[in-house]
Amino acid sequence: MNIIVPIKQVPDLVEELEIDSSGKDLDREWLKFKVNEYDDHALEEALLLKEEFGGTVTAIALDGNDIDKALYAAAAKGADKVVKVTGLDAHVSNHQAARALANVIQGMGADLVFTGVQSVEDRDGQLGVLLAHYLNMPHISVVTGVTVAGSNVVVKKEYSGGIYAEFEAATPIVLGIQAARETPRYVPVAKVRRAMSSTEMEEVSAGDVSVSAGSSVSRMFKPVSGGKAEMLSGSAEDVAGKLVEIIKSKS
Amino acid sequence: MANNIFVIAEHLNGKVEDITYEMLGKAKELAASAGGEAVAVLLGSGAKGLAGDFAAGKVLYVDSPQLAEFNPEAYCKTIASLVNSHAPKAVLVGNTSQGMDIAAGLSIDCGLPLIAYASDLSAGNVTSQLYGGKMNVESAVEGDRFIASVLAGAFPTDAGKGSGAAVEDVPAPDLSGLKIKFKQLHEPEGGDVDITASDVLVSVGRGIQNEENLEIVQEFADKLGAALSCSRPIVDNKWLPKTRQVGKSGLKVKPKVYIAIGISGAPEHIEGMKDAECIIAINTDANAPIFDFAHYGTTEDLFDVVPAMTGKL
Incomplete structure (x- = not known):
């Protein structure tokens, strides 16, 4: 199977998020980025399938937000090829990002396209399903397992409460991965550095992305804190004592 | 129309x-x-x-x-x-x-x-x-x-x-030639622990950092006589089974006391636990959304507070 995995960098939520002077976007000057965690799972599931059934894995990403590092890390983990899509602003809508990725992916002979099921900034919809419709491929989201059966794939889709559905689907298909079967593999920095010198990153133009999300941000604001929690202060020891008392009185 | x-x-x-x-x-x-x-x-x-x-x-x-x-x-x-x-x-x-x-x-x-x-x-x-x-x-x-x-x-x-x-x-459109075929629904497998039945839940999230550190919260839960549950990243990383997951793709719980340790409180998680009677949140990020839903909270480091609580039980 020829598996394409679009990845993207998203703001690291461990850092404090600030709003810029327009009041409509994050202040991106000091933002730290990391690979969308679901994309990590998508890449892992792709690599597992390749190891089990053969084929190739290509990681692809739009330029910007420190993406080279993420693409080289994908190569270090086992992606056969990495592709950077250029000519777009790093912060486009998902409609435009999906259109650009579709422009490039449609000539790549993909059997499977694995995206992370969602990201923390999908304001205009999750990328994978948008991409599938631009590619005229069917899609299944919230996937937690994929196996190959001849030219078909058998796919687990998760619902709430631990219930899941099993589908059999013809390829090509786009799958929105919720979780890979295994914990995404770790790759040491030294290996990423080696990949930087040994991997040839292909650069491809985004092409025509004249599509619109059909909406625009009018305001960004931090949720008004209900100020509900009574915050306990003091040393860790003091706080622990107070919490134990609360737990005992409430249970 | x-x-x-x-x-x-x-x-x-x-x-x-x-x-x-x-x-x-x-x-x-x-x-x-x-x-x-x-x-x-x-x-x-x-x-x-x-x-x-x-x-x-x-x-x-x-x-x-x-x-x-x-x-x-x-x-x-x-x-x-x-x-x-x-x-x-x-x-x-x-x-x-x-x-x-x-x-x-x-x-x-x-x-x-x-x-x-x-x-x-x-x-x-x-x-x-x-x-x-x-x-x-x-x-x-x-x-x-x-x-x-x-x-x-x-x-x-x-x-x-x-x-x-x-x-x-309304008549269905032409649905012949579908490329996706539904096979079957699977019910969840029974877990070792039923987190929906526990009066007190100790719930752990991404803040625990790695699998080895789970011992810290497990020991606290054991001393407290509580079940150990978690948020989605812990399950996605296979550190705990799916049956322990609270939230949108996991289970909905309503314990008397829910102790969220290192959980930021993404909407998907809140959906599964917001009806708990008493919610306690331990998270070093003062801006974590979990504090909007918790009754009591602290920004002290979980690696200090949790062992200290265990010591007092």
Whole structure:
């Protein structure tokens, strides 16, 4: 199977998020980025399938937000090829990002396209399903397992409460991965550095992305804190004592 | 029809999901101000009866063996053809496992704007919860028609329940040659621990950093006589089994005391635990959304506080 995995960098939520002077976007000057965690799972599931059934894995990403590092890390983990899509602003809508990725992916002979099921900034919809419709491929989201059966794939889709559905689907298909079967593999920095010198990153133009999300941000604001929690202060020891008392009185 | 608000009804295992009623209640409100009515869209096979308590102006029901179980391809096709032929003002879809396979497809197939993760909406203005619940974003829609994928739990269910509505049968579009075939539904496997039955839950999230550190919270839970549950990243990393997961894709819990350790409180997690009687949050990030839902909180480091609590039990 020829598996394409679009990845993207998203703001690291461990850092404090600030709003810029327009009041409509994050202040991106000091933002730290990391690979969308679901994309990590998508890449892992792709690599597992390749190891089990053969084929190739290509990681692809739009330029910007420190993406080279993420693409080289994908190569270090086992992606056969990495592709950077250029000519777009790093912060486009998902409609435009999906259109650009579709422009490039449609000539790549993909059997499977694995995206992370969602990201923390999908304001205009999750990328994978948008991409599938631009590619005229069917899609299944919230996937937690994929196996190959001849030219078909058998796919687990998760619902709430631990219930899941099993589908059999013809390829090509786009799958929105919720979780890979295994914990995404770790790759040491030294290996990423080696990949930087040994991997040839292909650069491809985004092409025509004249599509619109059909909406625009009018305001960004931090949720008004209900100020509900009574915050306990003091040393860790003091706080622990107070919490134990609360737990005992409430249970 | 142009002022009507569509609600895509969701059902699983022969039961209507709460999100349907939550959206119907909101749709009635939106329809009233638009001068239209709330229209529920129900797909299934022999499932017409599920609409019996929908508080809608009308129900459009499509019956086909291909629609008996949710199928992303068949549902997308059917709903897109309904939206294109009826041209409603807005379409509300759940931001759920099923809805995620519908909303973005409709946006492209029907050429309508989509606003995702909607926690509130009025005519032409939708609020989304982004960045794990750390930021809200208001979007203005171009034109006057849109699709919103609505977060579960954003609106009450009561307003969406009623005595039913007139059901109009709509023929299914051509569903031959589907590339996706539904095989079967799997029920969850029984776990070693039933977290929904525990009065006290010690729940751990990403802040625990690695699998080895789980020992710290397990020891605390054991001393307390509580069950250990967790948020999604812990399960995705296979550190704890799926049966321990609280939240949207896990279980809903209502213990007397819920102790959230290193959990930021993304909307998906809040959905599963917000009804706990007493919520305690331990998180070094003072801006973590979990503190908006907790009754008691501390920003002391969990690696200091949790062992100290264990020592006092």
